[in-house]
Amino acid sequence: MDTSERIEQTDAPVQQQEQKEQQPDQMNDVESSQPVEVKAEHLNYLKKGVNLLLKQKDEENYLLMLEKLIYLTIQYLGKNNKRQLNFEPSEEMITYVEKVNKKAVETFKEGKYQESAKVVASVVELLSQKEIVRVYENPQKLYESKILAYNNLSCVYNAMKKYDLSAKVISSTLQLEEELAAAHYGQSELSIISTYFNYSAILSQAKQHDKTIPALQKGFSYMEKVENKKGLDDSEVTHLKNLRISGLFMMGKEYEVNQNIEKAKGCLDKAMVIAKELKKQNIIEKVEQALANLKKKDTSS
Numbered sequence: 001m002d003t004s005e006r007i008e009q010t011d012a013p014v015q016q017q018e019q020k021e022q023q024p025d026q027m028n029d030v031e032s033s034q035p036v037e038v039k040a041e042h043l044n045y046l047k048k049g050v051n052l053l054l055k056q057k058d059e060e061n062y063l064l065m066l067e068k069l070i071y072l073t074i075q076y077l078g079k080n081n082k083r084q085l086n087f088e089p090s091e092e093m094i095t096y097v098e099k100v101n102k103k104a105v106e107t108f109k110e111g112k113y114q115e116s117a118k119v120v121a122s123v124v125e126l127l128s129q130k131e132i133v134r135v136y137e138n139p140q141k142l143y144e145s146k147i148l149a150y151n152n153l154s155c156v157y158n159a160m161k162k163y164d165l166s167a168k169v170i171s172s173t174l175q176l177e178e179e180l181a182a183a184h185y186g187q188s189e190l191s192i193i194s195t196y197f198n199y200s201a202i203l204s205q206a207k208q209h210d211k212t213i214p215a216l217q218k219g220f221s222y223m224e225k226v227e228n229k230k231g232l233d234d235s236e237v238t239h240l241k242n243l244r245i246s247g248l249f250m251m252g253k254e255y256e257v258n259q260n261i262e263k264a265k266g267c268l269d270k271a272m273v274i275a276k277e278l279k280k281q282n283i284i285e286k287v288e289q290a291l292a293n294l295k296k297k298d299t300s301s
Contacts, residue, residue, distance in 0.1 A: 097149065204250075
């Protein structure tokens with residue numbers, strides 16, 4: 001999955017304009033009050049229009065028409081197979097998800113959080129259609145698209161400081177990632193580590209400190225599974241070590257919140273050892289500062 005389509009967690013300020021908040025389990029199927037029979041020739045003609053807009057580089061209208069094509073294709077495949085279609089529905093869907101998520105990332109980086117949330121929510125709504133599996137055919141590919149969209153939506157809500165909502169959305173991501181990891185699909189066992197660590201960070205911001213350490217522990221359990229695999233290359237080993245530093249630092253800070261100074265120091269000490277091994281000077285300084293703060297608290301108690 002292209003990481004350029006993913007929004008990174010940030011502490012950006014809240015924008016004032018409010019919008020209706022969207023959650024994966026609240027998306028409803030779009031129903032027409034007067035349903036019209038969709039035929040293959042209609043879809044094939046619409047696909048030509050999509051191709052023309054793409055050729056003209058009319059991105060906005062291209063995405064609008066592509067979205068319409070997908071919704072009508074979902075309706076069509078509810079009663080028909082795809083043999084008479086001159087295009088592959090799954091390819092159109094994957095293209096749409098990638099392009100709309102890319103648009104969401106761009107608006108997010110510009111600080112337009114309300115707009116970014118609206119863009120991502122349109123993808124989530126589409127992916128929540130009951131018949132969407134007929135378009136994807138491969139459930140695991142569908143899960144990948146949902147995970148990307150849910151992660152982005154969670155990051156947008158987090159930037160808007162809607163932490164409880166952000167945590168709820170990312171929990172939907174984890175349900176899907178758990179299934180992919182259980183099937184050993186792609187890099188799911190590796191990516192779920194970061195998701196659990198992100199989940200923990202969001203829970204901490206939401207003041208749900210009773211859930212943060214269990215989330216981190218879950219991430220570490222997946223890390224151990226990956227570390228025990230044979231044939232990891234140097235870049236994968238280094239990536240896991242960097243993840244471990246992040247997890248240990250976060251766990252140390254959570255133990256500090258819970259007034260368990262001894263366990264907090266133990267986690268930070270372990271993070272320091274790995275940071276020095278990787279010669280991460282910025283991380284070393286950050287951990288040193290955290291340890292100094294702990295020492296002050298321990299002395300004053």
